[in-house]
Amino acid sequence: MSPLELVVVVLVTSVLAGGAGAILGLGGGILLIPILTLFYGVDLHYAMGASIVSVIATSSGAAAAYLRTSLSNVRIGLFLALATVSGALVGAALAGVAPTRALQLLLGLALAYSTLTTLRQLRIELPEVGEADPVAMRFSLEGSYYDSVLDREVKYRATRVRLGVAAMFGAGLLSGLLGIGSGAFKVLAMDHFMRLPMKVSTATSNFMIGITSAASAGVYFARGDIHPLLAAPVAVGVLAGAAAGTRLMSRLRNTTVRKIFLPLLAWLAISMILRGLGIGLP
Amino acid sequence: MSAPSPVDRMVARVLLWGGLLSISLVLGGLVVYAVAGHPHAREIVRVIHNRETGQAVDVFTSLGDVRRAIVRRPPDPLALTALGLVCLLATPAVGVAAAAGAFWRAGDRLYAGIAAAVLGMLLLSFGLAAGG
Numbered sequence: 001m002s003p004l005e006l007v008v009v010v011l012v013t014s015v016l017a018g019g020a021g022a023i024l025g026l027g028g029g030i031l032l033i034p035i036l037t038l039f040y041g042v043d044l045h046y047a048m049g050a051s052i053v054s055v056i057a058t059s060s061g062a063a064a065a066y067l068r069t070s071l072s073n074v075r076i077g078l079f080l081a082l083a084t085v086s087g088a089l090v091g092a093a094l095a096g097v098a099p100t101r102a103l104q105l106l107l108g109l110a111l112a113y114s115t116l117t118t119l120r121q122l123r124i125e126l127p128e129v130g131e132a133d134p135v136a137m138r139f140s141l142e143g144s145y146y147d148s149v150l151d152r153e154v155k156y157r158a159t160r161v162r163l164g165v166a167a168m169f170g171a172g173l174l175s176g177l178l179g180i181g182s183g184a185f186k187v188l189a190m191d192h193f194m195r196l197p198m199k200v201s202t203a204t205s206n207f208m209i210g211i212t213s214a215a216s217a218g219v220y221f222a223r224g225d226i227h228p229l230l231a232a233p234v235a236v237g238v239l240a241g242a243a244a245g246t247r248l249m250s251r252l253r254n255t256t257v258r259k260i261f262l263p264l265l266a267w268l269a270i271s272m273i274l275r276g277l278g279i280g281l282p
Numbered sequence: 283m284s285a286p287s288p289v290d291r292m293v294a295r296v297l298l299w300g301g302l303l304s305i306s307l308v309l310g311g312l313v314v315y316a317v318a319g320h321p322h323a324r325e326i327v328r329v330i331h332n333r334e335t336g337q338a339v340d341v342f343t344s345l346g347d348v349r350r351a352i353v354r355r356p357p358d359p360l361a362l363t364a365l366g367l368v369c370l371l372a373t374p375a376v377g378v379a380a381a382a383g384a385f386w387r388a389g390d391r392l393y394a395g396i397a398a399a400v401l402g403m404l405l406l407s408f409g410l411a412a413g414g
Contacts, residue, residue, distance in 0.1 A: 004316075007312070052371075053367060053370065053371070056370055056371055056373065056374060057301065057304075057370060059297075059374060060297045060298070060300060060301035060304075060370070060373050060374070060377075061297075061301055063293075063294070063297055063377075064294045064295075064297040064298040064301065065294075067286060067290040067291070067293055067294035067297075068286050068290070068291070068294050069286070070285070070286050070287075070290065072290070074287075074289055074290060074293055074381055075393055078378070078381060078393065078396050078397050078400055079396060081378075081400045082396065082399060082400060082403075085400055085403045085404065085407075086403065088407075089403065089406070089407050089410075092407070139392070140393075207293075210297075210373070210374035210377070211374045211375075211377075211378060211400065211404070213374070214371060214372070214373075214374040214375050214404055214407075215403065215404055215407040216407065217371040218371070218407050218408040218410070219407065219410070221342075221343065221367075221368070221371065222343050222344065223343070224341045224343045226341075226364075226367060227341055228311070228341075228342070228360040228361075228363040228364045228367065229315075229360065229363075231367055232308045232309075232311070232312050232363045232366075232367070233312075235304065235305065235308050235366070235367060235370055236305055236308060236309060236312075239301055239305055
């Protein structure tokens with residue numbers, strides 16, 4: 001593959017990854033690493049460096065838009081970021097010494113988990129509102145937004161905050177370890193454990209993944225994993241894709257988005273697990 | 283209909299302009315790189331596909347590397363791209379700093395403190411990375 005061909009295919013792929021990431025709150029990294037390594041034969045460590053760039057670009061593009069519509073909750077994002085950033089620091093330190101095949105297997109398992117999570121949420125538009133949590137009351141983990149699909153103001157308050165914080169530390173650990181935003185796990189923690197509306201969960205996840213990834217980005221940069229010729233088209237493509245994705249999300253139901261991406265996530269999970277186990281793909 | 287708070291507006295503005303500045307630098311470097319050509323282009327692509335097959339070319343591992351490559355004659359266009367990437371990687375931290383300031387101005391000392399703590403951990407991570 002010539003340098004120009006590499007830049008063009010990575011750019012186009014990144015637009016799609018950025019769009020998908022902005023809609024699902026995934027950051028795009030969980031899609032980008034398998035595609036770069038499986039289809040374009042990119043070295044896993046450079047793919048992970050490019051993924052960190054992708055996650056931050058998605059976060060900057062998507063969160064800027066979601067904050068203006070009150071879908072991202074800065075208080076909840078910063079409160080939970082205390083846990084995710086701690087986890088990311090630990091994960092990034094471990095990533096440099098972990099073998100490639102083990103990382104692929106771990107990423108495959110992370111993808112499989114995301115697939116199951118998405119499958120369980122397939123028909124849910126808004127979660128049930130749980131009982132008031134004293135931690136949520138103390139830290140004002142609540143808010144409201146206007147839902148254009150439901151045509152009403154939706155008010156919400158977090159529940160089971162301690163469980164959410166524990167899950168967030170795990171999400172941060174994965175982010176640092178695998179070079180992904182681990183947005184799926186953040187969405188899971190906010191949607192399932194803390195019972196926040198799905199749109200708030202994905203939008204706040206988009207705000208948080210940038211912060212979590214920034215914590216480990218310095219480590220990847222200093223290790224030489226962020227190659228400009230690979231990371232540049234990723235950054236440009238993902239930012240453009242994220243801008244389009246945020247516009248598209250307001251016109252889609254969450255259930256529709258999940259149905260579109262579920263088969264893709266499942267296929268990628270299987271591919272990465274097989275690679276991690278040393279089983280070659282055609 | 284709920285309007286964004288001053289904190290939301292401030293953070294959104296920082297993320298938007300940080301992203302735009304970064305992408306301008308990244309694109310500028312890429313365009314100059316494409317126009318000027320590069321003797322190591324194929325070697326770079328070979329190493330991107332398998333890092334163990336050769337010495338990495340044009341990979342920057344510190345701000346000092348980036349600065350030296352920009353000021354030398356002729357300047358390395360990929361250093362400009364790398365500077366844009368550094369700006370992009372720093373954008374979330376600047377956003378958190380902006381949130382801390384906005385919460386402080388709004389009289390919310392609790393969240394000004396939480397934002398400052400998150401920023402402190404981010405700076406610690408940058409410091410650890412710089413220290414190798």
